[in-house]
Amino acid sequence: SQELEQSPQSLIVQEGKNLTINCTSSKTLYGLYWYKQKYGEGLIFLMMLQKGGEEKSHEKITAKLDEKKQQSSLHITASQPSHAGIYLCGADARGSNYKLTFGKGTLLTVNP
Amino acid sequence: GAGVSQTPSNKVTEKGKYVELRCDPISGHTALYWYRQSLGQGPEFLIYFQGTGAADDSGLPNDRFFAVRPEGSVSTLKIQRTERGDSAVYLCASSRTTGVNTGELFFGEGSRLTVL
Numbered sequence: 001s002q003e004l005e006q007s008p009q010s011l012i013v014q015e016g017k018n019l020t021i022n023c024t025s026s027k028t029l030y031g032l033y034w035y036k037q038k039y040g041e042g043l044i045f046l047m048m049l050q051k052g053g054e055e056k057s058h059e060k061i062t063a064k065l066d067e068k069k070q071q072s073s074l075h076i077t078a079s080q081p082s083h084a085g086i087y088l089c090g091a092d093a094r095g096s097n098y099k100l101t102f103g104k105g106t107l108l109t110v111n112p
Numbered sequence: 113g114a115g116v117s118q119t120p121s122n123k124v125t126e127k128g129k130y131v132e133l134r135c136d137p138i139s140g141h142t143a144l145y146w147y148r149q150s151l152g153q154g155p156e157f158l159i160y161f162q163g164t165g166a167a168d169d170s171g172l173p174n175d176r177f178f179a180v181r182p183e184g185s186v187s188t189l190k191i192q193r194t195e196r197g198d199s200a201v202y203l204c205a206s207s208r209t210t211g212v213n214t215g216e217l218f219f220g221e222g223s224r225l226t227v228l
């Protein structure tokens with residue numbers, strides 16, 4: 001079965017700083033999804049990447065997919081307290097376009 | 113409502129009891145998913161409905177777990193003879209079309225189950 005490893009597990013940054021979260025898959029990536037979760041809330045979709053080299057942005061958040069490395073990175077520019085939360089990457093397996101495997105998440109704290 | 117609604121938001125029960133968790137998806141969404149999230153873990157897939165039928169229930173941990181969606185809208189996850197290990201947040205999600213790779217999943221806020 002596919003496994004996703006996220007690094008770091010947790011991250012504390014000062015407001016205004018840039019940061020990067022990585023997600024590495026044990027198997028070939030066919031679709032990579034980034035979600036954000038705040039405590040007591042459901043997951044909020046950020047973006048979906050499907051092609052190698054694809055890069056997408058959502059406000060100050062940019063994600064990129066490196067197919068060869070089976071890895072995706074999520075970069076936040078000029079972080080704000082509103083960026084705080086748990087970032088989860090998810091992947092769908094080939095032949096299973098409805099089932100996502102998620103990583104354990106990266107807990108981001110942004111200090112004002 | 114506009115989003116996926118899950119009830120109850122919190123449920124505390126005793127070991128051995130029966131529990132039902134309800135999910136009301138976004139109107140018009142044909143696909144519905146149940147996931148389970150344990151503390152410190154990412155969500156784990158349980159079951160996927162396309163319309164009224166369970167297209168894939170391979171993630172259900174054992175036969176104590178069962179889910180239905182009789183009219184293709186509201187779904188109920190049923191857990192019999194609950195065990196302490198069942199304690200988790202149960203997340204429901206829905207989407208417009210059949211596959212996750214056609215777009216985003218819309219998640220509810222989850223039902224937090226605690227089995228004492």
